[in-house]
Amino acid sequence: MKERVLTGYRPTGKLHLGHWFGNLQNMLALQDQYQAFYFVADWHALTSEWQNPSDIARYTEEMVLDWVAAGLDPDKCVIYRQSDIVQVSELLLYLSMVTPVSWLERTPSYKEQQQQMSDKDLSNLGFFLYPALQTADIVIMDAARVPVGEDQLPHLELGREIVRRFNATYQAGESGLVEPKALLASSLGQAKDAAGARVPGTDGRKMSKSYGNAIFISDTADEIRKKAMGFMTDPARKQLTDPGDPEVCPLHQVHKLIADEKKIADWETCCRAASCGCVPHKQDFAEDLVAYLADFQARRAELDALPGFAREVLQAGAEKARPIAEATIKRCRDLVGL
Ligand code: ADP
Ligand code: TRP
Numbered sequence: 001m002k003e004r005v006l007t008g009y010r011p012t013g014k015l016h017l018g019h020w021f022g023n024l025q026n027m028l029a030l031q032d033q034y035q036a037f038y039f040v041a042d043w044h045a046l047t048s049e050w051q052n053p054s055d056i057a058r059y060t061e062e063m064v065l066d067w068v069a070a071g072l073d074p075d076k077c078v079i080y081r082q083s084d085i086v087q088v089s090e091l092l093l094y095l096s097m098v099t100p101v102s103w104l105e106r107t108p109s110y111k112e113q114q115q116q117m118s119d120k121d122l123s124n125l126g127f128f129l130y131p132a133l134q135t136a137d138i139v140i141m142d143a144a145r146v147p148v149g150e151d152q153l154p155h156l157e158l159g160r161e162i163v164r165r166f167n168a169t170y171q172a173g174e175s176g177l178v179e180p181k182a183l184l185a186s187s188l189g190q191a192k193d194a195a196g197a198r199v200p201g202t203d204g205r206k207m208s209k210s211y212g213n214a215i216f217i218s219d220t221a222d223e224i225r226k227k228a229m230g231f232m233t234d235p236a237r238k239q240l241t242d243p244g245d246p247e248v249c250p251l252h253q254v255h256k257l258i259a260d261e262k263k264i265a266d267w268e269t270c271c272r273a274a275s276c277g278c279v280p281h282k283q284d285f286a287e288d289l290v291a292y293l294a295d296f297q298a299r300r301a302e303l304d305a306l307p308g309f310a311r312e313v314l315q316a317g318a319e320k321a322r323p324i325a326e327a328t329i330k331r332c333r334d335l336v337g338l
Helices: 017-033 042-049 053-070 087-098 101-105 108-116 130-140 150-169 221-229 250-258 261-272 278-304 309-336
Strands: 004-009 035-040 078-081 145-148 181-184
Touching (some): 004 017, 017 145, 017 250, 035 053, 042 053, 053 078, 053 309, 078 309, 087 130, 087 150, 087 309, 108 130, 108 150, 130 150, 145 150, 150 181, 250 278
Parallel strands (some): 004 035, 004 145, 035 078, 145 181
């Protein structure tokens, strides 16, 4: 029996290079080696978008099209929508019994996100429950491995603690909930190096749709060229005559993910020797990226032209995922003794 992996994305926007390299390449490789479960976390999107949820359904379908165009094969992996598996909410309820409030309060992402997304009201209980809901997503499918970016590790660790507490409280033994482990892109060597675990955006911070620093995989060639010209380079390299350090250059870190080794080595040498400027590097990066994304964008346009495709994928996925969720809930009820 292949081990089961599971991961989810919140449908709160378009996919960017951070998703593509931090996660999606990983998901592609895993669909061959594991029983892979990939879901669209629309309830998680609701935790922050509850006042204005009108885009969630559209982004959900777009995400499915992006995934399939990127190479996820609905015959190899199970692609489904979180809210189609209502058993997740029942499991969240059981998990919430064994989870001390203080564990959720100390999750680093909780206060961080409240500060960063200050335009949204995140003082609601739903957002507070975010990591517990994430634990329910994973545990409901008995997933052993969770491919995520580095930023998700605290959620995973919390999930493991919740599972341990549940199993200990109800003396679960053999039928206990499965304790999930993270699978980082960098540890798998899927991205060309560890940079894949945290892809920087155009301003050097982690690429994120909320920071306005993202290059989206659906960006047109012109958008890519424009964003590339604004990409941050080594901040210490103020003039052409200053030698640069490619290790701290965000542009170079992203270029590394798409260009061949020889080209990357050449840019490193000339940057260190101050014999080339950052502008031609940006231009070269932009053309490489346009070419890199061309196949994906062509497939994506084909899927767009198939009406109902995303909905069919989600429906078929829910039919495969639901029996597993029902079995987990039955085990939980038995363990709790209800
Ligand atoms: P965003 O920050 O744009 O809102 P999400 O929180 O929706 O992105 O991220 C979805 C998944 O993609 C997570 O597993 C996350 O770790 C990964 N991810 C997002 N941005 C990056 C990035 N810049 N580098 C690496 N992985 C990323
Ligand atoms: N919290 C994840 C993110 O922000 C999304 C997510 C929800 C998830 N449930 C999950 C990821 C379960 C992995 C497993 O990206």
